[in-house]
Amino acid sequence: MKNRVRDLRVEKGLTQEQLAEFIGVSRQTVNAIEKQKFDPSLPTAFKMSQLFERTIEEIFIYE
Template sequence: MRNDVRRLRTAQELSQQALGAVLGVSRQTVNAIEQGRYDPSLPLAIRIARYFGTTVEEIFHVDDDT
């Protein structure tokens, strides 16, 4: 699954640490999500979308070949 978390985070000039603090997760979790190594739970995906004022579907993109 691809996502736009890094693009959204850097557009707001947030560090991974700062975003993690707002979301209640570690910097390592934010990094893993951005790298595509970790798919967030639905509640976390919703928190991310709400923080950036958008929808889960606009941030997370399911690859068609999976």
């Protein structure tokens, strides 16, 4: 699944470590999500949605 996580994280001025802390995962997990090697769980996607103030559909693009 494609996503805009990296762009939105940079836009907010966050490091991968800061994003990971907020959503309760490791920095390596954030890195894997950004590189589209891993799809987050629904609770993690909701936390990202809240932080980025975007809908899940605006962050994650299902193809």
